[in-house]
Amino acid sequence: MHQSFLLAGFGGQGVMFAGQLLAYAAMDEGLEVTWIPSYGPEMRGGTAHCYVVISDKKIGSPIVNNPDVVLAFNNPSFTKYEYLVATGGLLASNASLITQQSQRADITHLPVPATDIADEIGNLRLMNVIMLGAVVTAHGVLPLNSIKRALEGHLPAHRRDMLADNYTALERGAAFTSELFPVK
């Protein structure tokens, strides 16, 4: 098992933290993992991305040409990374903000109205965790509970009051995927 994830969006959308939650969850499951951000002159409103590689073997490169899974949080990310998704891979998009449609027939599409769901829960910033809940459920390598534990363990102290909302966000994302791809 060797799976690579690319998460991309505007600075401030929680790209880095969503990637770190994946990484913490993988580590806690006893897997090898790397997380690496784009770094430098990124800022709120600019674009940012990070790569997460999860494997049951030693990881060489933490960066890949063709990620197995792309999580696009905004239009520019979708435009830039849609064509990079590995054949047979998963392209998850925040359909509330992304107006484009992918023409690729060789990958699975997962358009999640994540910002709308976040709005229903009452906090737009939960978008990243909703996306993560949807992706983890569709992807199947990590159990949803491992992300929950990662949230519990690593949500910063000044955001602890949002733990319950984050759980809700995770479950709403997971439920969206389950409805889209019902288990036969």
Place this chain on the structure above:
Amino acid sequence: MAKELLKGNVAIAEAALRAGLEAYFGYPITPQTELLEHLSRRMIQLNRVFLQAESEVASINMVYGAASAGVRTMTSSSSPGISLMQEGFSYIAASDVPCVVVDIMRGGPGLGNIQPSQGDYFQVTRSAGHGDYHPIVLAPASVQEAIDFTVLAFDLADKYRHLVMVAADGQIGQMMEPAELPPMRPIRAERPEWALTGAKDREKNIITSLFMQPEEEEAFNQQIQARLKVIKKNEQRWYEYLTEDADLLVIGFGTAGRIAYSAVEAAREKGLKVGLLRPQTLWPFPEDRLSELADQIRGCLVVEMNAGQMIDDVRLAVSGQVPVSFYGRMGGMIPMPDDILTAIEETLTRLYSAAGLPI
């Protein structure tokens, strides 16, 4: 201790203070800044010295002073900042005082950019300052190695009274991996006997880099060279993977070395006889092992994030026994496993056809 998900820069900082770092002097620069940031908080918590100097020139001279007083000390920077420290490195080397310098290399030359690079291999291995010496240079390829080599750096610095550099790049500095930190060591209770601690009731110690008489300077240089000879004998370190039956040996350090690992795995899946040698010390270069391996391989492929610098050391070590090829990226570009795999296939094809063997 349990594994934690740690960023390279933070891991190096925490490892340094657990290794008994008493005084840190530095100046911020991307992609190294988290190292300084972490220490700015932790060193104060532990009632140790953290000082953000006015420049890299000041930082390294503060390190020189602290090291002369027998204090476990370090600084860290990235390529342009390391250039500014050159004079200080040379004075430190000429004064036989131990200290640790971390270089999280970025794209150059000049102000360059802030992306990962290995463009400063020559700078760190050839002298890191004027005069006839080499620092010991450790090159981690993972967050765990960054931790382990930081602790090792302090021990080697003390053991040889020598300048030790940990040379990584922006990727190692910025990435997070599960890694285990060492236990907290107590701060050293006593100062070394050569240290400047006040000469009341004892003969004075003198730390200087000035030897006006050429005879005296030559004798001092001979001492340095004798020490370097011992270091060269004792401290060559490397990581080796699937070399037993390898026709082609891929050689890379740090980030390029770990990406080459992925390429070697992919090549093996295709049934190609390829192995990896990843130098963990850049000086001393693991020339003894490479020289042995040169007897059993058909060729080398050197992979670096520069225009080809370590390749000189590879050529010296294999001493014409086998051809040496090169694949590199520059300016903050990172080679991808697929690109290295292509270079592996091309090199093997050349080697086999030159030997008249089927591909």
